[in-house]
Amino acid sequence: MKIVVAIKQVPERDAQVRIDAAGQWIEEAGLQFSPNEPDAYALEEALQLKERSAAADDEVVVVSAGPERVGAAIRDALAKGADRGIQIVCDDLGARDALGVARLLAAAIEPENPDLILTGLQSEDLGLGQTGVILAELLGLPHATLILHVEKTGTGVTAKRELEEGWFQTIELPTPAVLTIQSGGNRLRYATLMGIKRARTKEVRRLTAAELGVDSAPVLVLERVALPRKQKSTQILAGTAKEAAAALVEKLRFEAGVL
Amino acid sequence: MSGVLVVLEERAGRIARIGWEAVAAGQRLGAQLGLPLSAAIPGGETASLAAEIAARPLAKVMRVEHPLLAQYTADGFTLALQQLIENERPTRVVFPHTYQVRDYAPALAARFGQVLIGDVVEIGDGPVFTRQLLQGRMNGTYRHTGGGPCFVSVQAGAFRAAAPDGRTGESLAPIGIFTPTLDPSKIRTRPSQPWRGGAQSVDLGSAQRIVSVGRGIKDAENIPMVRELATALDAELAASRPICDNGWLPIERQVGSSGQTVSPKLYLAVGISGAIQHLVGMKGSQCIVAVNRDPDAPIFEVADYGIVGDLLEVVPALTAAVKAARQ
Numbered sequence: 031m032k033i034v035v036a037i038k039q040v041p042e043r044d045a046q047v048r049i050d051a052a053g054q055w056i057e058e059a060g061l062q063f064s065p066n067e068p069d070a071y072a073l074e075e076a077l078q079l080k081e082r083s084a085a086a087d088d089e090v091v092v093v094s095a096g097p098e099r100v101g102a103a104i105r106d107a108l109a110k111g112a113d114r115g116i117q118i119v120c121d122d123l124g125a126r127d128a129l130g131v132a133r134l135l136a137a138a139i140e141p142e143n144p145d146l147i148l149t150g151l152q153s154e155d156l157g158l159g160q161t162g163v164i165l166a167e168l169l170g171l172p173h174a175t176l177i178l179h180v181e182k183t184g185t186g187v188t189a190k191r192e193l194e195e196g197w198f199q200t201i202e203l204p205t206p207a208v209l210t211i212q213s214g215g216n217r218l219r220y221a222t223l224m225g226i227k228r229a230r231t232k233e234v235r236r237l238t239a240a241e242l243g244v245d246s247a248p249v250l251v252l253e254r255v256a257l258p259r260k261q262k263s264t265q266i267l268a269g270t271a272k273e274a275a276a277a278l279v280e281k282l283r284f285e286a287g288v289l
Numbered sequence: 290m291s292g293v294l295v296v297l298e299e300r301a302g303r304i305a306r307i308g309w310e311a312v313a314a315g316q317r318l319g320a321q322l323g324l325p326l327s328a329a330i331p332g333g334e335t336a337s338l339a340a341e342i343a344a345r346p347l348a349k350v351m352r353v354e355h356p357l358l359a360q361y362t363a364d365g366f367t368l369a370l371q372q373l374i375e376n377e378r379p380t381r382v383v384f385p386h387t388y389q390v391r392d393y394a395p396a397l398a399a400r401f402g403q404v405l406i407g408d409v410v411e412i413g414d415g416p417v418f419t420r421q422l423l424q425g426r427m428n429g430t431y432r433h434t435g436g437g438p439c440f441v442s443v444q445a446g447a448f449r450a451a452a453p454d455g456r457t458g459e460s461l462a463p464i465g466i467f468t469p470t471l472d473p474s475k476i477r478t479r480p481s482q483p484w485r486g487g488a489q490s491v492d493l494g495s496a497q498r499i500v501s502v503g504r505g506i507k508d509a510e511n512i513p514m515v516r517e518l519a520t521a522l523d524a525e526l527a528a529s530r531p532i533c534d535n536g537w538l539p540i541e542r543q544v545g546s547s548g549q550t551v552s553p554k555l556y557l558a559v560g561i562s563g564a565i566q567h568l569v570g571m572k573g574s575q576c577i578v579a580v581n582r583d584p585d586a587p588i589f590e591v592a593d594y595g596i597v598g599d600l601l602e603v604v605p606a607l608t609a610a611v612k613a614a615r616q
Contacts, residue, residue, distance in 0.1 A: 043424075047427070049427070128395065128404050128405075129402070155422065155423055156422060157420075157422065157423075158407060159407065159408075160407060163393070163399075164399045168399065172364065173396075173478075175388075175392045192388075192547060195550075196485060197484065197485055198484055198485075200480070200481040201478055203477065203479075213530065214533060214534030249404055249437075250403075250432075251434050252429050255429050256430070258425065258428045262591055264590075265593065265595070271602035272610075274596045275603060275607040275609070275610040276606075278610070279607070279611055281594055286593065288555040
């Protein structure tokens with residue numbers, strides 16, 4: 031089975047983010063980036079599918095779009111066990127809407143003719159949660175979202191899908207198909223030293239948006255980025271840990287009346 | 290028709306409550322643009338659902354009915370609503386941002402060459418649409434510039450649902466039926482009936498006090514320290530999703546959109562940044578306390594009290610202060 035995993039590189043979770051001068055995105059200079067965590071779960075599911083199947087022609091290919099720095103996310107995936115990578119080099123990812131990004135990915139993935147395309151259910155930066163679904167639509171493939179576990183069957187796959195409020199369902203899909211993976215369905219692996227070493231010799235093919243023939247004209251524009259308005263006025267209790275703790279307990283007892 | 294169309298969703302034989310919030314968002318859009326508001330309900334048997342909808346202030350209710358829509362599939366719903374939209378020609382289509390909508394609405398919008406503006410929390414003049422970025426740390430305002438219909442889904446709790454205005458008899462909104470052309474061969478996926486996950490042994494919903502732990506705890510070895518605080522407070526221990534994903538606490542203790550919804554007297558969030566998936570599960574709590582080392586963490590937007598600091602220091606100090614106060 032050939033599996034393509036679409037991954038994204040996002041600002042590191044704990045990074046201090048500031049709004050950029052134009053007020054249209056965050057200041058990226060000096061920011062640390064890391065692989066999007068839901069995509070890491072998608073990669074893990076792909077690697078486990080490959081390990082369980084152990085057929086000679088099994089292959090896991092990672093694809094990612096973005097500027098040069100995205101190469102690090104691809105190397106990380108190769109170090110964990112992906113077989114090769116495709117980097118769609120483009121510096122204007124932020125100017126593209128979800129349809130524009132999915133078009134890039136679709137153009138790069140289509141010639142691969144994979145049996146399965148996996149991606150995280152959403153990104154930690156834009157949080158759109160749409161790329162996988164649009165990708166399926168563009169490629170004319172069936173899809174399912176919020177998947178926790180995938181098993182290969184004779185004609186396709188069965189997937190465990192998360193519903194709301196603690197409910198689940200099983201969904202059968204013919205392959206090729208697109209699945210967006212929810213976190214927590216598997217345990218993420220770490221790259222081994224051997225894996226990191228091997229990753230250096232694995233192929234990463236570079237493509238550009240122009241080569242793929244995909245323009246960037248969006249139908250949706252992010253006009254402004256701002257700090258959220260506070261819904262409540264929070265009393266911040268200052269001082270040492272001990273002082274703040276004592277002050278909080280006082281407030282909870284005599285002001286809020288919840289102790 | 291040039292107008293606003295709200296697509297509602299059935300849950301356990303009734304209209305899902307978040308659907309009425311989507312109607313409120315649709316009203317906001319309709320008023321701003323001077324457009325009439327209609328609603329559609331897809332399903333296998335929609336008569337009683339349509340009757341429930343018709344009591345709302347709508348120009349029209351459309352039953353999008355077909356046996357192949359009795360069980361949700363992305364293929365069936367996308368195709369049926371594509372045909373409805375081509376037929377009715379609304380300029381704005383509003384959905385509640387549910388798991389089901391997330392599963393098919395992006396494909397439906399793409400079919401019209403458009404992009405769904407998902408998980409919207411505010412609609413401003415323009416119209417412009419605000420949604421959260423970076424796990425709630427920023428807000429982004431979007432404008433639709435495409436030529437086709439504009440697709441929007443609204444976050445649970447972002448728009449206040451109006452009560453039904455008691456329309457009866459003649460004054461009910463007119464109900465129409467739309468029968469999409471669907472063929473079993475076009476539905477490629479086979480979903481099972483939903484089933485419940487593992488027995489919910491812990492009922493967090495009835496807890497008076499909850500101490501909830503998030504990713505900021507860094508290591509499973511630090512969980513007992515938080516448990517000790519919960520014990521001192523006579524509180525239930527809960528967690529945000531990443532803690533359960535890591536297997537550090539059982540999934541029965543997860544609070545948020547994929548776990549339990551709670552509204553205790555006291556909710557003490559330890560090392561939880563406050564992504565929306567968590568906030569929807571706890572923002573109804575009476576008193577919210579946040580302990581976090583990041584003063585910009587979104588959890589502080591809903592907290593009544595906060596301590597900014599290293600939780601490895603703050604949590605034991607709190608446990609000691611609670612014990613001292615309760616002696």
